[in-house]
Amino acid sequence: MSDDGVSVILRSDDYESVHYGLALAAAALAVNKPAVLFFTMGGIRALQGSPPALQDWDRDAANRARGVGxxxxxxxxxxxxxxxxxxxxxxxxxxxxxxASLRADIPFAVAGLVTLLEETKPGMHLVSL
Incomplete structure (x- = not known):
């Protein structure tokens, strides 16, 4: 992998922000660039339950129906x-x-901002949504 990937801070519990952050990370990975997803504050709710407790969640079904990931x-x-x-x-x-309320089927580490900054290598973009 090249070093010019993305670190995405997901800090809001609205569907649009989380969805776009996931899309951005997936796109980076698809072109062989590293991606870090940092879930904080309201963004943590994206990993609570299935479906997650995100605002405007009904857009997910609409996206799926329209052929959007x-x-x-x-x-x-x-x-x-x-x-x-x-x-x-x-x-x-x-x-x-x-x-314990977070999804057990998704591998994640619990850490802080220092770890995020360490994982954001030189040349990577840091984006907050």
């Missing part, structure tokens, strides 16, 4: 293509979310 397809693509998923420890504490 849906949430689960994009999330699984990110996992299968080797994205590094990090759940923010500070975000978990701030929102009083128990790690």
């Amino acid at each position: 849906d949430f689960e397809t994009l999330l699984q693509a990110c996992v299968e293509l080797g994205a590094r998923l990090i759940v923010c420890e500070m975000g978990l504490r701030s929102l009083d979310i128990d790690r």
